[in-house]
Amino acid sequence: DVKVTQSSRYLVKRTGEKVFLECVQDMDHENMFWYRQDPGLGLRLIYFSYDVKMKEKGDIPEGYSVSREKKERFSLILESASTNQTSMYLCASSFNWVAGENLAKNIQYFGAGTRLSVL
Amino acid sequence: TQLLEQSPQFLSIQEGENLTVYCNSSSVFSSLQWYRQEPGEGPVLLVTVVTGGEVKKLKRLTFQFGDARKDSSLHITAAQPGDTGLYLCAGVADMRFGAGTRLTVKP
Secondary structure, X not given: OOOEEEOOOEEEEOOOOOEEEXXXXXXXXXXXXXXXXXXXXXXXXXXXXXXXXXXXXXOOOOOEEEEEEEOOEEEEEEOOOOHHHOEEEEEXXXXXXOOOOOHHHOOXXXXXXXXXEEO | OOOEEEEOOEEEEEOOOOEEEEEEEOOOOOOEEEEEEOOOOOOEEEEEEOOOOOEEEEOOEEEEEOXXXXXXXXXXXXXXXXXXXXXXXXXXXXXXXXXXXXXEEEO
16 A cells, blocks of 8 residues: 655744654655645645756745655655744655556555644 | 636535546647545556547546547446545646546445
8 A cells, every 4th residue: 555654744933943844755756746725725735856956946935945865755844933834734745647658657646644733 | 828617616425326537628628637646645647548439437537538539427336435535637748747536435
């Protein structure tokens, strides 16, 4: 079974703190993603990475950074947490699917999420 | 930017009833996925649809992709409490998700 593990289920941090959210996958996937999920807004892509040390901005990268030093690990960093970053954060991974290839490869596997509260 | 609208936002029904939820886009999907997210868990892929007019069945769930590939529907027959969850559609090409339909099936 594919496993995507997020380091914490719940986190409570104070405004201004530096926050690290860690994600590890065990399927040798090339792609890894960070989303935040808010009621009524669905999942919004923060950053993704298609290879070690590579990163691409998603729709809402402001206030976040990422690190991918090893293939299996993708970290989301909140440099200075703010209350509007209170949310559910979801990590996902997938194979590097190319249009026209077997669609069975294009599946995102998600972790269980980290619910972050910034006070 | 492809916007995905899902309706209804919330749906609460009794066990045994049928239901349909919808996903609509402002532009054409290259392909579309449906995920289900149960409370306290991440989303899990249910199906991928690629061809306009395509129909896929997964037990009591029937997925349809519109002929013009701008909309999709999920129909559940004889809903069960185990179907409770958040149903999300997503455009495969740009990794964008709709806000979801939160379904509650009461025993």
